[in-house]
Amino acid sequence: MAKLAFQTLDDHSTPFWALIAVHVALVAAGLGAALYMEENGHIVTGMNNQIVWGLPHVFAVFLIVAASGALNVASVSSVFNRLAYKPYARLSGLLAIALLIGGLAVLVLDLGRPDRLLVAMTTYNFKSIFAWNIYLYSGFVVIVAAYLFSMMDRQAAKSAAFGKAMGWLAFGWRLVLTTGTGSIFGFLIAREAYDAAILAPLFIAASFLYGLAFTVLVLLTMSRETRDELMPEEMLGKFRGLLVIFALAVLYFTAVQHVTKLYSAAHQGVELFLLRDGGIFPLIFWLGQIGIGTVLPLALLAFAPRGTKGRLAIELASALFLIGGLAQLYVIIIGGQAFPLALFPGMEVSSPALDGAVGRYVPALPELLLGASGVSMAMLIVALALRLMPFLPKAPAGAVSANAAPDQGLGGSDPMPSGRAL
Amino acid sequence: MSDARDTRTTLAADRRALLRGAGGLLAVLLAPGVTLYAMGGAEAEARAPGEAVSPKVRWGLLIDVNACPADCDACVAACRTENGWADTGHKATDPHWIRKVSVRDPASGAAREVPVMCQHCASAPCVDVCPTGASFRRADGIVLVDRHICIGCRYCIMACPYKARTLVHEPVHDQTADAPRGKGTVEGCTLCAPRIDAGRLPACVEACAAKGGAMLFGDLNDPNSAIAKAVAARAPARIRADLRLDPGVGYRGL
Numbered sequence: 069m070a071k072l073a074f075q076t077l078d079d080h081s082t083p084f085w086a087l088i089a090v091h092v093a094l095v096a097a098g099l100g101a102a103l104y105m106e107e108n109g110h111i112v113t114g115m116n117n118q119i120v121w122g123l124p125h126v127f128a129v130f131l132i133v134a135a136s137g138a139l140n141v142a143s144v145s146s147v148f149n150r151l152a153y154k155p156y157a158r159l160s161g162l163l164a165i166a167l168l169i170g171g172l173a174v175l176v177l178d179l180g181r182p183d184r185l186l187v188a189m190t191t192y193n194f195k196s197i198f199a200w201n202i203y204l205y206s207g208f209v210v211i212v213a214a215y216l217f218s219m220m221d222r223q224a225a226k227s228a229a230f231g232k233a234m235g236w237l238a239f240g241w242r243l244v245l246t247t248g249t250g251s252i253f254g255f256l257i258a259r260e261a262y263d264a265a266i267l268a269p270l271f272i273a274a275s276f277l278y279g280l281a282f283t284v285l286v287l288l289t290m291s292r293e294t295r296d297e298l299m300p301e302e303m304l305g306k307f308r309g310l311l312v313i314f315a316l317a318v319l320y321f322t323a324v325q326h327v328t329k330l331y332s333a334a335h336q337g338v339e340l341f342l343l344r345d346g347g348i349f350p351l352i353f354w355l356g357q358i359g360i361g362t363v364l365p366l367a368l369l370a371f372a373p374r375g376t377k378g379r380l381a382i383e384l385a386s387a388l389f390l391i392g393g394l395a396q397l398y399v400i401i402i403g404g405q406a407f408p409l410a411l412f413p414g415m416e417v418s419s420p421a422l423d424g425a426v427g428r429y430v431p432a433l434p435e436l437l438l439g440a441s442g443v444s445m446a447m448l449i450v451a452l453a454l455r456l457m458p459f460l461p462k463a464p465a466g467a468v469s470a471n472a473a474p475d476q477g478l479g480g481s482d483p484m485p486s487g488r489a490l
Numbered sequence: 491m492s493d494a495r496d497t498r499t500t501l502a503a504d505r506r507a508l509l510r511g512a513g514g515l516l517a518v519l520l521a522p523g524v525t526l527y528a529m530g531g532a533e534a535e536a537r538a539p540g541e542a543v544s545p546k547v548r549w550g551l552l553i554d555v556n557a558c559p560a561d562c563d564a565c566v567a568a569c570r571t572e573n574g575w576a577d578t579g580h581k582a583t584d585p586h587w588i589r590k591v592s593v594r595d596p597a598s599g600a601a602r603e604v605p606v607m608c609q610h611c612a613s614a615p616c617v618d619v620c621p622t623g624a625s626f627r628r629a630d631g632i633v634l635v636d637r638h639i640c641i642g643c644r645y646c647i648m649a650c651p652y653k654a655r656t657l658v659h660e661p662v663h664d665q666t667a668d669a670p671r672g673k674g675t676v677e678g679c680t681l682c683a684p685r686i687d688a689g690r691l692p693a694c695v696e697a698c699a700a701k702g703g704a705m706l707f708g709d710l711n712d713p714n715s716a717i718a719k720a721v722a723a724r725a726p727a728r729i730r731a732d733l734r735l736d737p738g739v740g741y742r743g744l
Contacts, residue, residue: 106674108660108661109658109659109660109661109673109674110583110657110659110674111578111580111583111659111660115659116580116582116583116659117582117583117584117586117647117653117656117657117659118582120644120647120648120657121644121648179641179642179643179674180640180641180642180643180644180657180658180673180674180675180676181640181641181642181672181674181675182641184639184640184641184642185641187622187639187641188621188622188641188643191622191623191639192621192622192623193617193620193621193622193623193625195617195618195619196618196619196620196621196645197619198619198620198621198643198645199621199622202621252645255619255649256615256619256648256649257615257649257651257733258615258648258649258650258651258730258733259648405648409651409652409653410730411591411606411651411652411653411729411730412591412593412604412729412744413730414595414596415593415594415595415596416593416594416595416596417591417592417593417594418591418592419589419590419591419592419606420581420584420586420589420590421584421586421589421591421653421656422581422582423589423591423606423653428582
C-alpha cells in the first residue's frame with residue numbers, strides 16, 4: 069500500500085503573510101466591533117425589533133453549515149472508502165472544526181449578553197433546538213478531533229476499525245448537526261417564511277456545497293503556498309463533478325421549498341414578497357443566489373477547459389458558490405423576518421410597533437466586521453494548525469494517481485471513481 | 491407575622507370591597523354594554539410572601555374590542571408608567587410591552603383597535619425555544635423572562651407569533667423596582683405579576699376600568715370568577731387561534 073505523506077507549513081511566502089495579516093486585522097476589527105456592540109447595545113447595529121437576527125447570523129449560520137460540509141471529503145474517504153480522497157481527510161476535519169469555531173464565535177459575540185456564555189453552557193432547556201445545538205456543536209468538535217486523532221496518531225492509525233468507527237460517527241453526527249441548524253428555522257411556527265421541514269434537507273445540501281467550496285479554495289491556496297500540486301488533475305475533475313452535483317441539489321431543494329409554499333394560498337404572500345415584490349430580497353435571491361451563486365459558477369464549471377487548465381475556473385466557481393451561499397442565507401434569515409408577522413391574517417394592520425409593515429434593515433459596519441471576522445478566525449485557525457501539525461498532503465499525485473482512473477472532469481461519468489483498488 | 495398577614499389580607503379584602511363598590515357605581519353610570527368588564531377587577535387573591543404560585547390558578551384577560559375606543563391608550567400609558575418603559579427615539583427598536591393595533595377588514599372596511607400584549611400562552615413557543623430556560627411559564631400561567639439567565643439570543647422574538655417581545659437595544663436608566671430591565675435582554679408583558687401577587691389588578695386593566703372598562707382580568711380556572719363566567723357564556727376569539735397555543739388572553743368583537 070502506498071504510504072501517504074503529509075507536511076507542515078514551514079515558511080511562508082510574502083503573499084501568504086499578507087493574507088494572514090488581512091485575517092488578523094479582520095479578527096481584531098470583529099472583536100472590536102463586538103466590544104462596541106456590547107458596550108452600546110444593539111442600537112449601534114442595523115438590527116431592530118423587526119429584524120432581530122442580522123448579518124452576524126447570516127455569517128454564523130453560513131460558517132456552521134459550511135463546517136459540517138467541510139467534513140465531506142474525510143467522510144467520502146473513510147465512510148465510503150474512496151481512497152483517492154484520503155490525502156485530504158485530515159485537512160477536511162481541520163477545516164470542519166475551524167469553520168465551526170468561527171461561526172460559533174460570531175453567534176456568541178452577537179448575543180445581547182455575550183458575557184453570559186457560561187449561563188448558556190450550564191443552564192439548559194432541553195425543549196429548545198438551540199440547547200440541542202449547543203450539544204451538537206460541542207459534540208461535533210470532540211468527535212472530529214477524535215476522528216483526526218484516529219488518522220494522525222501513529223498507534224491509533226494502525227487500527228482501521230477505530231478510524232472507520234470515528235468516520236461513521238462523525239458522518240452521522242454532521243447530518244444531525246445540520247438538521248439541527250436547519251430546524252432552528254424549520255421549527256418556527258409563527259413565521260410564514262420558515263415553519264417547513266424541508267429547511268433541514270436544504271441546509272444539508274447547502275452544507276455539502278459550501279463545505280466543498282471552502283475545501284477547494286483552501287487546497288488551491290495551499291498548492292500555491294507549498295508549490296506542491298495538492299490537487300492533481302484527477303482530483304480537480306472529481307471536485308468539479310461534486311460541486312456540480314451539490315449545486316444542483318441545493319437548487320432542487322430551493323425550488324421545492326418555494327414551489328410548495330407558492331401552492332398554498334396562505335403562503336403566497338410571503339413567497340411573492342421573497343421572489344418578486346420584496347425589493348432587495350428578490351434581487352438578492354435572483355441575482356445573488358441564483359445568478360451569481362448558482363448559474364454562473366455552473367456555467368464556469370461546464371465550459372471551463374478540462375484538466376489542470378480548469379483550475380482557475382474551479383477556484384472562481386467555488387468562490388461564487390460561497391457568495392451564493394451568503395445570498396441564500398441572507399434571503400432566508402433577513403427576508404424571512406422582514407415579511408410582517410400576520411397576527412390578523414387577511415386584515416390590514418398598523419401599530420406603533422410597526423405591525424403589518426415590512427421590516428427595514430440596513431446592516432451596520434460593526435455587524436459586517438463581526439460577521440466577516442468569523443471567516444477570518446476560521447482561516448487563521450487553519451493556517452496555525454497547518455504550521456503546527458501535518459494536516460496537508462504532500463504530493464498526493466504520486467500516492468493516488470497510479471490506481472485511480474483518469475478523470476475527465478465534468479464530462480467524466482463518475483464523479484467519485486472508486487479508489488478501492490489502492 | 492400571621493397577624494401582619496391577616497391585617498394585610500383584611501386590608502386587601504377592604505380594598506377589594508371598595509373596588510367592587512366603585513365598579514358597581516361605574517356600572518350604573520356607564521353604558522350597560524361595557525359594565526361587565528369594569529367589574530372584573532377584584533379577582534386577584536394576594537399571595538403571602540414565600541407562598542408558591544399555584545397551578546390551580548390560570549390568570550387571564552378578556553378584552554372587549556367593541557368597548558375599546560380608537561383614541562384611548564390608557565392601557566399603554568399605564569403599562570409604561572408601571573413598568574418604566576418609554577419610547578427611545580428610535581422607532582424600530584422601541585419597547586412595546588403592550589400596543590394598540592389598528593385592524594381593518596379590506597373587504598368590509600370594518601375597523602377595530604386591538605390592544606395586544608403577551609398572550610400568556612399555555613403552549614408558549616417562546617418558552618419552548620429559549621435555550622437557557624430564561625423564558626418560562628409560571629404555574630399560574632404567566633409567561634415571564636428571567637432577566638438573570640436571558641443571554642439575549644432573541645430566539646423567543648423569532649418564535650413569538652404575537653410580536654409581544656422586544657430586545658432592550660440601549661442602556662436603560664430609572665427602572666422601576668418591580669420591573670427590572672436590562673440592555674441586551676428580552677422583555678415583554680408580565681401581566682404585572684408583582685401587582686397580581688399583591689392582590690392588585692394589572693396596571694392596564696386598572697387604567698382601562700377607569701376609562702369605562704374593556705378589559706376583564708381574573709382566574710380562568712375559578713368557575714365563579716367573572717372572567718370564567720364570561721368565557722363560559724360565550725367563547726372568546728383568540729389571535730392566531732389556528733396555532734392552538736391556548737393563549738390566556740381572549741377577545742370579544744374581533
